[in-house]
Amino acid sequence: MLKKGDLVSFRPDIKVLDCTMRDGGLVNNFQFTDDFVRDLYKMNIKAGIDYMEFGYKADREMFDESKFGKWKFCSDDDIRAIVGDNDTDLKISVMADVGRTDFKRDIVDKSNSPIDMVRVATYIHTIPSALEIVEYCKKKGYETTINIMAVSKSNDSDLDDALEIIGHSCVDAVYIVDSYGSLYPEQMRRLASKYLECGEKYGKIIGIHAHNNQQLAFANTIETLTMGVSYLDSTVSSLGRGAGNCPTELLLGFLKNPKYHITPVLRFIEKHINKLKEEGVVWGYDIPYLLTGRLNQHPRDAIQFTTDKRTDYADFYQHLYDKDSF
Amino acid sequence: MLKKGDLVSFRPDIKVLDCTMRDGGLVNNFQFTDDFVRDLYKMNIKAGIDYMEFGYKADREMFDESKFGKWKFCSDDDIRAIVGDNDTDLKISVMADVGRTDFKRDIVDKSNSPIDMVRVATYIHTIPSALEIVEYCKKKGYETTINIMAVSKSNDSDLDDALEIIGHSCVDAVYIVDSYGSLYPEQMRRLASKYLECGEKYGKIIGIHAHNNQQLAFANTIETLTMGVSYLDSTVSSLGRGAGNCPTELLLGFLKNPKYHITPVLRFIEKHINKLKEEGVVWGYDIPYLLTGRLNQHPRDAIQFTTDKRTDYADFYQHLYDKDSF
Numbered sequence: 236m237l238k239k240g241d242l243v244s245f246r247p248d249i250k251v252l253d254c255t256m257r258d259g260g261l262v263n264n265f266q267f268t269d270d271f272v273r274d275l276y277k278m279n280i281k282a283g284i285d286y287m288e289f290g291y292k293a294d295r296e297m298f299d300e301s302k303f304g305k306w307k308f309c310s311d312d313d314i315r316a317i318v319g320d321n322d323t324d325l326k327i328s329v330m331a332d333v334g335r336t337d338f339k340r341d342i343v344d345k346s347n348s349p350i351d352m353v354r355v356a357t358y359i360h361t362i363p364s365a366l367e368i369v370e371y372c373k374k375k376g377y378e379t380t381i382n383i384m385a386v387s388k389s390n391d392s393d394l395d396d397a398l399e400i401i402g403h404s405c406v407d408a409v410y411i412v413d414s415y416g417s418l419y420p421e422q423m424r425r426l427a428s429k430y431l432e433c434g435e436k437y438g439k440i441i442g443i444h445a446h447n448n449q450q451l452a453f454a455n456t457i458e459t460l461t462m463g464v465s466y467l468d469s470t471v472s473s474l475g476r477g478a479g480n481c482p483t484e485l486l487l488g489f490l491k492n493p494k495y496h497i498t499p500v501l502r503f504i505e506k507h508i509n510k511l512k513e514e515g516v517v518w519g520y521d522i523p524y525l526l527t528g529r530l531n532q533h534p535r536d537a538i539q540f541t542t543d544k545r546t547d548y549a550d551f552y553q554h555l556y557d558k559d560s561f
Numbered sequence: 562m563l564k565k566g567d568l569v570s571f572r573p574d575i576k577v578l579d580c581t582m583r584d585g586g587l588v589n590n591f592q593f594t595d596d597f598v599r600d601l602y603k604m605n606i607k608a609g610i611d612y613m614e615f616g617y618k619a620d621r622e623m624f625d626e627s628k629f630g631k632w633k634f635c636s637d638d639d640i641r642a643i644v645g646d647n648d649t650d651l652k653i654s655v656m657a658d659v660g661r662t663d664f665k666r667d668i669v670d671k672s673n674s675p676i677d678m679v680r681v682a683t684y685i686h687t688i689p690s691a692l693e694i695v696e697y698c699k700k701k702g703y704e705t706t707i708n709i710m711a712v713s714k715s716n717d718s719d720l721d722d723a724l725e726i727i728g729h730s731c732v733d734a735v736y737i738v739d740s741y742g743s744l745y746p747e748q749m750r751r752l753a754s755k756y757l758e759c760g761e762k763y764g765k766i767i768g769i770h771a772h773n774n775q776q777l778a779f780a781n782t783i784e785t786l787t788m789g790v791s792y793l794d795s796t797v798s799s800l801g802r803g804a805g806n807c808p809t810e811l812l813l814g815f816l817k818n819p820k821y822h823i824t825p826v827l828r829f830i831e832k833h834i835n836k837l838k839e840e841g842v843v844w845g846y847d848i849p850y851l852l853t854g855r856l857n858q859h860p861r862d863a864i865q866f867t868t869d870k871r872t873d874y875a876d877f878y879q880h881l882y883d884k885d886s887f
Contacts, residue, residue, distance in 0.1 A: 242747060419815065420746065420780055421568060421787060447776075449811055450846075454746055454780030461747060472848075484848065485775055488855040489745065501874035504848060509872055520776075520846075522798075522810065522830060529814040546835055548827040 237428060239463040245492040248465040250285035252442070253483060256306050257288040257330055258468075258475030262518045263511075265290055265304030271507050272306075272317050275471070280325050281499035282487065286352060288328045289314055294337040308341075314349045326351035330382075331372075333357040333364045338371055345376030352378035354410070359389045359397050366404050373405045380466070382410035382444060386426065387417045387531050398430065402437035408466050409439050413455065416448025416478055416528040420458045427459040434463075442466030445481045447473055447520050448528025452481040457489050471500060472508045477534035478524035517541060522548045530555050563754060565789040571818040574791040576611035578768070579809060582632050583614040583656055584794075584801030588844045589837075591616055591630030597833050598632075598643050601797070606651050607825035608813065612678060614654040615640055620663040636667075640675045652677035656708075657698075659683045659690045664697055671702030678704035680736070685715045685723050692730050699731045706792070708736035708770060712752065713743045713857050724756065728763030734792050735765050739781065742774025742804055742854040746784045753785040760789075768792030771807045773799055773846050774854025778807040783815050797826060798834045803860035804850035843867055848874045856881050 240246045255275060256267060272289075279287045290306030298307060305313045309329045321327060327350050331338055342353065353372040357365035362381070369379045381401055386394065401409055411426050418426070427441070434441045441464045445452035456467055469486045473479030484504065487497045523537035526548070532555060540551055566572045581601060582593060598615075605613045616632030624633060631639045635655045647653060653676050657664055668679065679698040683691035688707070695705045707727055712720065727735055737752050744752070753767070760767045767790045771778035782793055795812045799805030810830065813823045849863035852874070858881060866877055 242745070419568070420784060449814070450773075450776050450779050450808070453776050454784075458746060458780075482776070485851060488775070488851065498875045498878065501848065501878055505872055505874055522827065525811060525814065546831055548831055549824045552824065552827055 237431065237462040240461065243491065245490065246465065247492070248440075249460060249490065249492065250466050251483070251486065251490070251495070252286040252288060252328065252466060252468050253279050253284045253470065254288040254444070254468050254480065255470040255474050255483070257290050258470055258480055259518070260290050260304065260306050261476040262474065263304075263516050264302065265306040267304060267306060269317070274503060274507060276317055276325075278471075278499045278503040280323050282483075282496050283492070283494035284325060284483075286326045286328045288330060288354070290329060292329050292331045292336050292338065292341050292353070294335055294341070296337065297335060309350075310341075311343065311348045311350065318349055321349050326378075328352035328354055330354045330356055331368055333361045333368065336368070338368050342372060342375060342377075350377065352380065354380040354382055356382045356384055356412075358384055359386070359393055362397050362400060366400070366406070369404060369406045378408075379406050380408040380410055380442060381406050382412050382442075384412045385414040385533075386412055387415055387422075394429065398433040402433050402439060407440055408442050409433065410442040410444050410466065410468075411459065411464070412444045413446055415531055415533060416446030416452065416524065417531040418451070418455065419449075420451065420454055423455040423459055424462060427462045427464050431463050440465055442468065444468040446475070446528070446534075447478040447480060448524040448534070450520055452479070453485045453489075456481040456486060472504055473519050474508070474511070475518060477518065477538055478520045478528065479518045523551060526552050526555055530559060532559070563757065563788040566787065569817065571816065572791065573818070574766075575786060575816065575818065576792050577809070577812060577816070577821070578612040578614060578654065578792060578794050579605050579610045579796065580614040580770070580794050580806065581796040581800050581809070583616050584796055584806055585844070586616050586630065586632050587802040588800065589630075589842050590628065591632040593630060593632060595643070600829060600833060602643055602651075604797075604825045604829040606649050608809075608822050609818070609820035610651060610809075612652045612654045614656060614680070616655060618655050618657045618662050618664065618667050618679070620661055620667075622663065623661060634667075635676075637669065637674045637676065644675055647675050652704075654678035654680055656680045656682055657694055659687045659694065662694070664694050668698060668701060668703075676703065678706065680706040680708055682708045682710055682738075684710055685712075685719055688723050688726060692726070692732070695730060695732045704734075705732050706734040706736055706768060707732050708738050708768075710738045711740040711859075712738055713741055713748075720755065724759040728759050728765060733766055734768050735759065736768040736770050736792065736794075737785065737790070738770045739772055741857055741859060742772030742778065742850065743857040744777070744781060745775075746777065746780055749781040749785055750788060753788045753790050757789045766791055768794065770794040772801070772854070772860075773804040773806060774850040774860070776846055778805070779811045779815075782807040782812060798830055799845050800834070800837070801844060803844065803864055804846045804854065805844045849877060852878050852881055856885060858885070
């Protein structure tokens with residue numbers, strides 16, 4: 236097994252990306268109060284986080300603005316209302332989904348935008364479309380990443396081909412994304428080894444975005460970072476779709492770089508996270524998510540099950556199992 | 562890294578030990594209803610679990626019986642009232658704590674007892690006392706284990722010495738116990754490697770008992786089992802002291818032996834676990850446990866913090882941090 240770094244030193248190549256609002260926005264339709272967003276921005280600065288992802292650059296023609304909070308669209312003006320000129324070390328990122336963004340209209344020259352990085356989320360069969368967005372954003376002056384979603388559903392040879400194409404592109408970083416939270420550390424290390432080989436060959440940074448369906452988001456994140464993965468996605472208290480993500484408070488507890496501070500995160504949780512829960516926003520590890528994760532399925536059925544406040548786990552498991560059978 | 566087995570086959574040497582009542586008893590003072598215990602027993606049989614631990618063999622002279630449920634004492638009669646002659650493949654275990662058990666009075670010949678295995682919990686400095694209990698129980702006909710608690714506080718050379726002594730004893734199995742939930746997979750693998758070396762040399766089985774303070778109980782369990790650890794402790798829905806343990810439902814989702822079935826566990830959760838929660842029994846991963854785990858401290862302060870319904874996490878962290886400083 237590859238090993239980069241150890242448990243008492245730190246690697247300066249490691250960057251933490253807070254995607255609380257982006258993945259968390261999938262839970263509450265991006266309905267965050269300005270107070271929440273401002274405090275999260277301040278928290279990230281104090282905690283030494285490297286990137287803060289505000290949300291998506293979604294196409295307003297495609298999604299009804301009245302049904303979502305503004306962070307589904309992340310206009311430069313809305314970001315600027317929070318960060319001003321962002322005269323800090325914290326960089327700003329947004330995500331663009333292949334097929335759901337009018338990037339040519341909505342992504343302007345970096346010199347006129349508070350955004351530093353555009354992350355492009357794609358399935359493996361839409362990588363050429365992802366690369367089109369990447370090339371465009373790169374020319375506009377942004378850092379870029381490609382996040383290949385649902386990699387647990389891809390076969391090895393398709394993934395090899397995908398990484399070759401991506402390797403030849405101008406993208407800065409490639410993410411391993413365990414969308415369904417179905418991958419065990421052993422599988423994650425195998426994937427990380429493949430991605431890191433591509434990264435080594437073509438000079439690409441490798442990142443990880445984990446989901447917590449099997450309580451493995453943190454473990455998978457630190458296991459792959461130990462091998463050399465360096466961009467780490469996390470969210471405060473796991474806030475994110477379904478079972479949520481790698482918790483920032485656990486990740487910062489592990490990292491040894493003295494720039495990272497856990498106390499601002501704890502204060503943010505005190506003020507905002509318990510309140511969100513009391514307001515009825517529901518996310519995080521629970522039995523239905525374990526079941527979709529274990530079966531390598533999209534969490535949508537588990538989200539519905541949870542929304543319906545059902546607890547007939549055994550019948551639900553049978554339903555999921557039958558979906559994929561024969 | 563050692564590797565035994567793979568992700569599509571199974572190892573017959575692997576045994577799952579349900580310690581829901583034993584570790585869970587530390588949460589509710591062993592106040593389980595007979596209905597709960599009977600259903601758990603039936604669940605374990607149907608799920609293919611290998612051992613069910615009923616609780617402790619605690620000394621009735623030392624502990625006030627009126628303050629605890631009967632499973633703190635696990636009389637043979639109380640066990641028999643649940644299991645009869647236990648004419649099943651499920652074996653019964655109890656735990657004896659060094660210094661808290663009158664084993665010579667309370668542990669009778671195996672031929673007259675429904676118990677199959679006695680597990681002896683010890684700190685590293687009381688191993689001679691643990692071995693006294695082990696030798697006694699072995700002579701009485703029981704399977705035995707030694708569970709060295711709080712191993713994250715031991716230094717390497719003491720642990721080497723301890724494993725040598727244990728290796729020369731008649732004990733069947735030795736457990737890695739992460740009492741404080743402070744160990745990362747990388748450290749767990751290092752420990753497992755050390756224990757497995759001893760096991761190889763002296764013909765001892767190696768087991769793992771993990772805690773979930775950093776959401777690593779499941780990850781640490783499957784990582785060490787992949788290396789050759791074969792006795793795996795788990796509890797239904799993590800029920801156990803503080804952050805709880807490796808969840809049985811996750812573990813059975815991982816194991817490939819067709820004898821294991823997850824559905825009985827899901828049904829038990831439906832019926833009993835949500836009810837326990839509604840009744841106000843509190844356990845499982847939460848910020849205060851992450852903090853004691855991260856600082857390699859006993860969870861007692863976190864348990865108190867949680868009982869007091871406090872949420873001033875940052876101040877609590879400062880308090881824990883100061884305790885260990887200068």
